[in-house]
Amino acid sequence: MRLILLGPPGAGKGTQAKILSSKHGIPQLSTGDMLRAAVADGSAVGLRAKSVMDSGQLVSDEIVNEIVAERVDQPDSARGFILDGYPRTVVQAESLAAMLEGKSKQLDAVIELKVDEEALGRRMENRVRETLAAGGSVRADDNAESFRRRMSEYHAKTAPLSSFYARAGLLRVVDGMAAMSAVTAAIENQLAAAVRN
Numbered sequence: 001m002r003l004i005l006l007g008p009p010g011a012g013k014g015t016q017a018k019i020l021s022s023k024h025g026i027p028q029l030s031t032g033d034m035l036r037a038a039v040a041d042g043s044a045v046g047l048r049a050k051s052v053m054d055s056g057q058l059v060s061d062e063i064v065n066e067i068v069a070e071r072v073d074q075p076d077s078a079r080g081f082i083l084d085g086y087p088r089t090v091v092q093a094e095s096l097a098a099m100l101e102g103k104s105k106q107l108d109a110v111i112e113l114k115v116d117e118e119a120l121g122r123r124m125e126n127r128v129r130e131t132l133a134a135g136g137s138v139r140a141d142d143n144a145e146s147f148r149r150r151m152s153e154y155h156a157k158t159a160p161l162s163s164f165y166a167r168a169g170l171l172r173v174v175d176g177m178a179a180m181s182a183v184t185a186a187i188e189n190q191l192a193a194a195v196r197n
């Protein structure tokens with residue numbers, strides 16, 4: 001199964017991707033995690049990406065397309081994958097389509113998590129406060145200013161992907177404000193319907 005999770009920052013894509021990944025035995029491919037790993041490694045890509053990520057802007061399509069192309073060629077992706085945080089621009093979506101076509105593979109579904117964005121901002125702030133209070137550390141882009149930037153990048157560059165995938169007949173929308181397990185159940189229903197199609 002090849003699946004994309006779509007939705008604004010903080011919508012719960014990562015949480016749901018992890019649950020689906022262990023249920024279906026296919027990897028979660030999170031470009032955010034891959035980029036943070038590159039930053040932590042101090043690799044050339046990481047050095048270029050760090051300040052862009054910290055400010056809440058998008059890393060270049062070129063860099064991200066390349067890391068995804070490499071990741072999709074790993075053996076664990078052969079049976080399928082869950083893309084979390086990619087594609088984020090129409091250029092990335094077109095690159096993914098060409099990449100899959102080159103391998104004679106298809107996407108099964110694009111699941112969009114619909115959320116209340118004001119509630120997301122509050123959710124992020126509460127999570128940061130609780131984590132810091134417990135002595136933990138938070139992401140460099142988890143502050144009000146970067147979060148607003150991530151949201152505006154989402155509106156400008158990622159939101160157009162909904163109609164892109166609706167035109168392709170792949171888009172399925174789920175209420176992302178429901179309880180975590182209800183969101184998982186709704187996604188599973190949509191996947192079952194997509195596979196029947």
Ligand code: ADP
Nearest residue numbers: 009010031032053056057058059064085086088
């Ligand atoms: P969130 O969805 O919560 O904002 P992510 O972990 O998916 O967090 O992404 C964090 C940052 O990594 C983004 O703000 C961006 O700078 C970079 N990034 C992740 N995925 C992509 C992508 N597909 N294209 C460009 N930049 C990306």
